[in-house]
Amino acid sequence: MSANSKGDLTKIPHQILEEAAKVGLETQDKNRSGTYFHLNQETVAAKVNELFEGKLELMDVKAALKKYPWLEEYRWKIVSKDKDEYTKKVAEDYSGGYFIRILPGAEITFPLQSCLMITDRNLEQRVHNIIIAEENSNAHIITSCLQHSGVANASHLGISEIYVKKNASLNFTMIHQWSENTLVRPRSAAVIEDNATFVSNYVCMRPVRDMQMYPVAYCKGADSRVSFNTILYGQKNSLLDIGSKAVLTGRGSKAEMVSRAIAREGSKMIVRGMIEGDTTECKGHLECRGLLMDDKSFIHSIPELIAKTRGVDITHEAAVGKISEKEIVYLMTRKLSRDQAVSLIIRGFMDVGIMGLPDALNAEIKNIVDKSTEST
């Protein structure tokens, strides 16, 4: 069976879907414009909702490369094969990944969903994803990456190359749910053309053994814009080294970065952010805030600003510290117990509202975040 004729989710075992639903997969795919599912080493579903046929393409990337020889022009172009041992491994061999193309002028009113899941123990999942948002298109993508809770030792190496063309708008939300023994190495980059907008949201609410990523957005187009919003909840000795980088070369280009990190139970978190201004009339702001819940954890915040020419306007603010006793007591005067006050502060801190999502998706992700903080 060729990968681009893969069907819907009906062939996927129920308990796997249930697990994926916890991180945003809509199993009835009614409210989604398309669904992609990669299980272990294979693309098992890739289907466009019939309402959106002719507006977007969704298939396994290997099938797409066969169908469209021109796609080679988008592969390994903004992420280098030789970047590190992980990119080299994926270049050597990989099991697929998604190819998503939003056609010119298409308004994709329902989010498109993808899910990459590991259920085999000791698996090294290697994928390569390519997204092209063609000119004047508008879409939201939600992608969930997870490891089944019963699986020991696995790693996920994922390359993502994202192209946002003239006047296009792409909102990309990634939710990770790994486990205490997963090694995760995403390698992502995006190019943003004239007057285009790319919003990259990242949510990680579950423990992970070792996670490192530093996606980069190249704002090449005039008046191109990028936002990175990151919500991290580090627990159970998680090691998270997460950053984002924007390179502003287009005249009038803009970057905004907001990150909120909570560390507890011995988690080590390095939260980076870099904005590089290469042209006059570019603008950027970076906000990095961390909450430390105990003395066994640490947060290392590294905001960096680089200006290469006069007229660059880039700023940052960073604040890292313990949860405020004054805020807790204030809420306790409003009849909340100490525990209720702490959990309200945490929920507020992990404010999904920063991500610019449509209401329905906002509510779904808020629910995921609230559930994760409640259960600890």
Add this chain to the structure above:
Amino acid sequence: MDALEVKNLSVKVEGKLILKNVSFSLRQGASHILFGPNGSGKTTLISTLMGLPGYEVTSGSILFMGQDITHLTVDERAKLGIVVSFQNPPEITGVKLGELLKLCLGKNASEDFSAEEKRQIEAFRLTGFLNREINVGFSGGERKRSEILQLIFLKPKLMLLDEPDSGVDVESLRLIAGEIQLYVGKSGSSALIITHKGDILEHVKASYACILLSGQFHCFTEPRSIYEDIKKLGYEGCVACRRRNVEGWKSEREQ
């Protein structure tokens, strides 16, 4: 029964004795005005009554409706019906005013405000603030209005109000004080109001007032005459001329 009875209370802040063996009581269903210069211990008193951390009771006891609350936690006191307004309430990232008001009312996030609650929010001119993060970018007057509305939504039995009239314009003062009076009058609860100004007396019907000076109470009397005396003589002068009256308020009939 008095709403609140404080006996021989001494309180230290950062190792320094601020309240020195003070005793007083608050009448049920009445508003009480507490005057005193900066640094006299007024905020320490209110904070101690609420049980805020950093205020160490070294002697004495606090009884609320006959129950000893000296060692209860903040939330336990709040649940008994004691509430406090903050002069400088903290900003809390991501927590919306609307969410906090629902918590004050004991509602779930999914429940809506009733028509009467909506009317009150509108009366406090806070409808446009429901989706704003609590106190973030609020002006002085907006913070005060938000504080008092939260307190009223908590349906308290005793309100401890730390300068509800400071930093607010005339119109906001009339609104805030008027709503406090309305609530106290309707619910039969008590209030202890710290103030430096007499303007609030035009809107709140208070029968009792006293001066806190250097950690001790003086001049238990009624608010208007004492306020006039303070204006004329200053706190020290006022206390000097009324020194005898340190035992507490007489009943209204005796006054």
